[in-house]
Each structure stands twice: as C-alpha cells, then as structure tokens.
Amino acid sequence: MSNGDFNYTANKDHTYDAIVIGSGISGGWAAKELCEGGLKTLVLERGKNVVHLKDYPTATKNPWEFDHHGYNTLKIEEDNPVVSKCYAFDESTHHFFVKDKQHPYIQEKPFDWIRGYQVGGKSLLWARQTQRWSKFDFEGPARDNYAVDWPIRYDDLAPWYSHVETFAGISGNHDGLETLPDGEFLPPWEMNAVEKTIKERIMASYKDRNVIIGRCAHLTQPKEIHLEQGRGQCQARNLCQRGCPFGGYFSSNSSTLPTANKTGNLTIIPNSVVHSIIYDDKKGKATGVRVIDADTKQATEYYARIIFVNAAALNTNLILLNSKSARFPNGFGNDNGLLGKFIAFQNYRGYINATFDGPADSYYYGRRPTAVMMPNFRNVHKQETDFKRGYMVFYTATRAGWGHETDGPQIGAAYKDAVSEPGGWDIYMMMQGETIPKETNHVFLSKDQKDDWGVPLLTVSVDYDENDEKLKDDFLKQGVEMLEKAGCKNISPGDNHWNPGLDIHEVGGVRMGKDPKTSLLNEWNQFHNCPNVFVTDGACMTSTGVQNPSLTFMALTARAASHAIEEFKKGVL
Numbered sequence: 001m002s003n004g005d006f007n008y009t010a011n012k013d014h015t016y017d018a019i020v021i022g023s024g025i026s027g028g029w030a031a032k033e034l035c036e037g038g039l040k041t042l043v044l045e046r047g048k049n050v051v052h053l054k055d056y057p058t059a060t061k062n063p064w065e066f067d068h069h070g071y072n073t074l075k076i077e078e079d080n081p082v083v084s085k086c087y088a089f090d091e092s093t094h095h096f097f098v099k100d101k102q103h104p105y106i107q108e109k110p111f112d113w114i115r116g117y118q119v120g121g122k123s124l125l126w127a128r129q130t131q132r133w134s135k136f137d138f139e140g141p142a143r144d145n146y147a148v149d150w151p152i153r154y155d156d157l158a159p160w161y162s163h164v165e166t167f168a169g170i171s172g173n174h175d176g177l178e179t180l181p182d183g184e185f186l187p188p189w190e191m192n193a194v195e196k197t198i199k200e201r202i203m204a205s206y207k208d209r210n211v212i213i214g215r216c217a218h219l220t221q222p223k224e225i226h227l228e229q230g231r232g233q234c235q236a237r238n239l240c241q242r243g244c245p246f247g248g249y250f251s252s253n254s255s256t257l258p259t260a261n262k263t264g265n266l267t268i269i270p271n272s273v274v275h276s277i278i279y280d281d282k283k284g285k286a287t288g289v290r291v292i293d294a295d296t297k298q299a300t301e302y303y304a305r306i307i308f309v310n311a312a313a314l315n316t317n318l319i320l321l322n323s324k325s326a327r328f329p330n331g332f333g334n335d336n337g338l339l340g341k342f343i344a345f346q347n348y349r350g351y352i353n354a355t356f357d358g359p360a361d362s363y364y365y366g367r368r369p370t371a372v373m374m375p376n377f378r379n380v381h382k383q384e385t386d387f388k389r390g391y392m393v394f395y396t397a398t399r400a401g402w403g404h405e406t407d408g409p410q411i412g413a414a415y416k417d418a419v420s421e422p423g424g425w426d427i428y429m430m431m432q433g434e435t436i437p438k439e440t441n442h443v444f445l446s447k448d449q450k451d452d453w454g455v456p457l458l459t460v461s462v463d464y465d466e467n468d469e470k471l472k473d474d475f476l477k478q479g480v481e482m483l484e485k486a487g488c489k490n491i492s493p494g495d496n497h498w499n500p501g502l503d504i505h506e507v508g509g510v511r512m513g514k515d516p517k518t519s520l521l522n523e524w525n526q527f528h529n530c531p532n533v534f535v536t537d538g539a540c541m542t543s544t545g546v547q548n549p550s551l552t553f554m555a556l557t558a559r560a561a562s563h564a565i566e567e568f569k570k571g572v573l
C-alpha cells in the first residue's frame, strides 16, 4: 500500500500511550490492564458499539416474541452457508455474527470462518469453557518434535491464570490433576445422577482417566470483585449468546471494558477498521496504525508508543500481512517468511450418541452452562500411540422429551401432554483434539481482490492431515468402549466431517518462540524485530493444546501487558 492511496486526516491529537486493535476477549484484557497501569489507551474496533445491558435486544425475549420462534429461516441459511453451521447462530443472535456476504474471504480449502465484529467481539458469543493448560501442553512441541519450542512454561503463566480467573469468575472443582491444573474457582456446577454413574464406571475401569465437571466463566457465586463490576449470579438460562442481562458470564462488555473505562484512561472508537500498522524506518519502530472509518471509508491515523494486536487470530494475521513498509516488505515483522504459517485449530470431528437406562424419577434443575469432561489421557507422559498428542472428551446426560423431540405439530393437547413428561436418558459425547501446526496450513493476502475498505481479502488454506484422522478414530474407539463399560446402550459413533474453522479455536501464524529465525514473537509476545508491537490473541500460539483456548489468551495478554507497562515506565518502549 503506498501512502498515495490514502486521504490522510491525521493530526497529533490522535496520539495515545497505547493502541489496542480489537475489543474481544484478548483486546478487552489488554485494555483493562494497560488502563489500570496508567496508560492512555485507545481501543480501535471495526464493528459497532455494543453497550452492556443496553444493546442486548433479544436477551429477555420469549420464543413466541421472535418472528420465527428463534429459528433460522431457509433464506437465512441459503444466504449464509458458512456462519449458519455454527450452533449458536439463530434468530436470537444474528446481530452478533458476521454474515457471509458482508465480509468475504477466500477458501483455498474449505474453512468455516466464524466471526463477531462488534465491541466485545466473540466474547458475547463464546461457550465460556475455560481450562488451564498444563506443563505437558507447553512441553509438547519440544518433546514430540513439532512446531517450535514454546519460550515459556506453565509456571510462567500460572500466576497470570490466577489473575484472570479471579477477575473473570471461573467455576470449577479442585480436582488436583496434573493434566488440568486447578485454578481460582467459584463453586462448581453439579453432575446429574446419570453423569455421576457414568463417571464412576469409567474411573473404575481405567487407571489413566479422570472425569470431572467442566470449568466455565460463569458466576456461580459472585464475589465482591464481580459485584464491583456490576455483575450478578448466573441464572442458568443458557441464553448467553444474546448477551446476559445479569452479567452472569464473562464478556468484554460486562467485565474488562467497563473496568478499563472506570480508570478514565480508555478511549474506544468503534467502526474503525484497522488497515495496517505504521512502521517508521528512521525510528526503527512502529508508530501507529492506519484506520478506515467503517461507514464513511475515510482514512486516518492514530499514534502510540505501544501497539497490541488483538483482532482474533486470522484477522491479526491479515492486518500484519497488510502492514508493508520498506523495512518489512513482506508483512509486519516477517523477516523469516513465517508470518501467516503454522495455523492450527482443534479437531471436533468425532461424536457419539447413546442412551442409558437411568432413574425415571431423577431430574436436574436449570440449564447448566457446562458439560462433564475428561482431560487428555493420550500420550501424556510419553509417546504411546501411532498419532501425536491427544484429545479432551466432553459428555452430557440429558432427559429426552419435555417437548424437545416430540413428533408432529408443536401445538394442541397431545403436544401439551407430551411436553409435561420427561423421556429417557440420552448421552452425548464429543472430542476436542489437538492439531499439529504445519507450514502448509497457512493464510495469505489475495493479490487481486479487496474488501469494501480497500483491504486485500484473506485467503485461507488449512486442512486436516493423517494425524487428525487417527486421533479422531482413536477417540471414537475409546469413547465407544468407555460408554460400553459405563452401561450405555444404542451407542452410535459418528464423524461430522466438519471443516476446519467451525471449532472457532483457530490459532497461529504469528507464533511465539525463542529464535527469531523460526518464530515471530518473543516470550513476552513482542515482535523479535519490533518490540513495541505485541500480539496476544490466538495468532501468537505456538501450538493448540486440547483445552478451550480463550483463558490462555487472557492470561498471555495480561502477562504481556504487565511487561509492556513496565517497559513503558522505564522508557524502554
């Protein structure tokens, strides 16, 4: 991009101590920490503003208050073949998802890119499952010879996990497991009677397996630190993706952004599409960002001593690839040619349905926002299988009926009778597997196609490999065996053949590492060759682990921000 393409309206009033690109889970944390550290911080967000409570138009609607009872119409599905595959995309949440036609990208191989462009990003939409990584995850690449060695270990991040857990509010049980370290927990959710029976039978059958209740970012019992944020107890409504009127789950909108705002140091400018980062060849560092107004398309610039890139993994790659200068002709920081490469994701392909002859007089209350889970038990202490790494297992036991699966029209006396009686017990089990980052799984800029804001379209070229197939097959075999041992019936395993991306856990492209020749970022998430730019969203991840990723993004962000504040105050940055 040559300077001539821009209509500059910039002036020096546009100067802050720090700029954060993106206001989702990681950007919200960067904003909070930097503002609390005393830095005047500008958050640039490409989407519209979403103010907690005020901008949740569907949060308290009943099904009959929607035009289509909350369901997608055929037309919506036809117009949105990608995003409509996401389980959370329905009539009650459309307004928080990017529609397919609004923001096109190029799929060199099938990839379902699920996005939320607004203040709060996907923090409004996420499923809120939060587990710490263990030492085995950080040691994985070095031990098993893939990707590159992480420049940090579990002990480096542990205090920062505690920091973010305490503030966000994470419910969980203290299970004392090496494979899934405990955190700063609020009271856990409970397993129901059948889940407990299955747990007992699995644990009695296998020495290497643990079954625990899931850990999630819900306030089961808010503490002072949460009440101060204006948040209250989770009501187990499970309508979270509409925005929670109780602040019962963690989102940027309910938690980090209002806290940053209270410091008086925060400025958020929505509808600001960051086009690229400005690198000053003479100063030898980044000096700001170029922004296009989402509505007027007018270009401007903002300046700061520190820049945090938190646009979510693939958009962070896009911004950096588009940030070309004399010093970095191939994209920001890209001396080694690895920017956009070694993308990874998580393998959700395997699932198993079953039934269980459980107690007919046992019920459960509310819509629990988590599942029963099993930390990875494959290749934990050493390589044992013919595939690398492993997977986590989730399962639930729910009662059929209650109107959910009745045949015929959902109206009339027969329907009312049917919905007043719960049916038998259904079991659902699924996997969340690690994928191995590969150079061939990459993203790059289109040479000839641009979006409405003049930014080249992102091309995504990401696929499964043989390791992923073997891992999925192993889960299906082990899962069926575990459910058999637990006494389940009608066990039916399947492969959903999901495209990569639908896991919504994509990472990589700007990985951390020790060596500037083989990685982009150092142990503090700074570019090796431009330390005043930090990347702390999923793009920084060297490998994926089996855990849900966002808690780790939060902890990495808070850690990096603390380092940035220190260096800023010392005058190093």
Ligand SMILES: Cc1cc2nc3c(=O)[nH]c(=O)nc-3n(C[C@H](O)[C@H](O)[C@H](O)COP(=O)(O)OP(=O)(O)OC[C@H]3O[C@@H](n4cnc5c(N)ncnc54)[C@H](O)[C@@H]3O)c2cc1C
Pocket (backbone or CB within 6 Å): 021, 022, 023, 024, 025, 026, 027, 028, 044, 045, 046, 047, 086, 088, 114, 116, 117, 118, 119, 120, 121, 122, 123, 125, 126, 127, 128, 129, 130, 272, 273, 274, 275, 310, 311, 312, 313, 315, 316, 319, 504, 505, 537, 538, 548, 549, 550, 551, 553
């Ligand atoms: C349905 C669903 C379920 C999920 N479940 C879980 C779960 O249970 N556990 C878990 O850990 N994770 C889960 N995730 C994933 C989780 O939402 C993401 O990992 C997390 O939001 C990533 O945080 P982020 O800050 O990187 O990106 P986001 O939260 O997506 O925020 C990025 C922000 O950057 C903005 N942006 C992008 N480009 C630009 C630009 N050029 N200029 C300015 N702003 C820009 C976007 O508009 C967005 O607001 C789920 C996601 C979805 C959608």
